[in-house]
Amino acid sequence: MPSALNNEYGVRMILMEQVSASLTANDPELMDMIGMIVSRLIENIPDDEAGPDMRKHALLERALMYAAQAEQQIASQNERIEYLQGLSFTDELTGLLNRRGFAEQLQRSLASARRYGHTGMLIYCDIDQFKEFSDAYGHCAGDAVLRHVAKISLQSLREIDTVARMGGDEFAMIVAQTQWQDGAKRAQTLQWQLETTRCEFNHEMQSVKVSLGTEPCGPDDTLKELIRRADMAMYYVKRLKKGSLGRIAAE
16 A cells, blocks of 8 residues: 555645644635645655655645745735725725725615614815915825824714715714714814814924814715715805905905
8 A cells, every 4th residue: 555655645635734733824725725735746756765754754844834935925915905905995194984985884874774763964074274284384284184183083073973084185974873963063062172172293283174064864865965965065164164254354
């Protein structure tokens, strides 16, 4: 009867047991990969005077080395994939959800509202005169303001709420499972905290002004229509501010 070393299937089984015991994650695809490596190694085993046990030991050591390298490469690739997947839903500068991630979360919130009858509040936030500030102090200062708004917004709202950066200087918040009156109060508190907590940049404290548009949401709302109404509410507030500033300047 042929020895396990000369029997390709036998050696492959021995190797599988060794690799399974050595690797922290027993990945079937990795096992198949190592099995193919073993088959190639078997074809190249020299006919020398070394005994079968020595040749088997050397073969297993080489295969386990390849297994460790393969595992490390797979882990690195998986981390890269997770990072890229995260970027598709996350704003890299602030760590918040981006527009795509926000749309996914809002869709889930609306589905929950239709199922359980929940109501909530959608808030759209725009930083006043952000372009002028960035042009005057530089993009790094602008980035500091964006991170500041993200940080204060997260601190001001609850864990069940959602904060996202929609792009540029626009943010959006979902205040979940709340009545209109409570949602309006949370929006007022958020604006007060954003405008009274100064942003530090290059050892200087900068004030931040924002325009908030609020829109109640519930079981009958659709994603696009709700976002459109909140966006219009925010721009209405901005126009009111510009009109007030214009009247003050004229006086």
